[in-house]
Amino acid sequence: MPGPMTKSVDSPALTEKEIIEWLRAHPRFLQDNPAVCDLLLPPTEKKGKGIADFQAYMIQRLKEDKEDVIESARELVENSRHNMHNQSRIQRAVVLLLEAHNFEDFVRTITLDFAALLDVDIVSLIVETEGEVIPHIDLAGVRLVSPGTVDLLLGGHPVALEGATVGLDQLYGGGSTLVKSQALLRLNIGAGSPPAMLAFGSRDANLFYPGQGTEMVSFLGHVVERCFRLWLTLPR
Structure with missing residues (x-):
């Protein structure tokens, strides 16, 4: 009014x-x-x-x-x-x-079978080391990196997805030239174990990209972590 x-x-x-x-x-x-x-x-x-x-x-x-x-x-x-x-x-x-019948078979499943099964070109198991001897490190697809590399590449995140990228020799060795996109997955294997991660590389520049859902690959990472603890008899 x-x-x-x-x-x-x-x-x-x-x-x-x-x-x-x-x-x-x-x-x-x-x-x-x-x-x-x-x-x-x-x-x-x-x-x-x-x-x-x-x-x-x-x-x-x-x-x-x-x-x-x-x-x-x-x-x-x-x-x-x-x-x-x-x-x-x-x-x-x-x-x-x-x-997997033994630990070596388990590691080969990750570094060899995963690539064909998940339709990527290369899968690497990355382990940080200061020069100490790590059992089974001579297996194909297992690569040693210097301390701090995992945090440097993942930026403190559990998963990093990158499209239109360039593969690193320290992650993929001779297969790095194939890699145009990648998924990096942190592995928390257990107390006292060195930092580690899985690297999935693809020649398809659009297979992985920021913002993509990570639920399934994170689930796979959790299974890998638990299998590592069982094979190596490590505490959580």
Whole structure:
């Protein structure tokens, strides 16, 4: 309610003629504000070219909305299939880890079998060392790095995903020239064990990229950690 020092002023309603004239002066209004069409009721019969064109515009709008819905549904189905496929790969990798007959077989499963199973080009087990002897270090795919390398590459994170990158010799050896994207996964093997990580390298520059989901690869990393502790009889 207006106070004693104010006066209520009602804006005069626009007439039909004024609205039409304004729209004529701003022909791109509906194109720039398509949501306004949702507020309008289409004519029930054709009464002129302009009305017919407006109906055609609304029909085209509905077609585009339908195409957007179909495309969104298609992407959802494709993503679901892709996620299920990746989940199946991770499950098979876990089964192979559990079927290892000895520690050497376990390590070879990681450094040799994982690449084919997970559809990457190379997998390395990276272990930090200050020069001390580490058992089974002569196995293919096991690579020694200097102290601090794991934290340097992971930046304090458990997982690092990099697309359009260059593979490092210290991680992949002679296979580094193949690597165009990579996933680095920290391994917390147990008390007293040196820092370690897994490196998955791919020649596909878009296979790994920042912001990608890491739930499945993190799960695989946890399984690897626990298997290490069992084989080496290490505490958590």
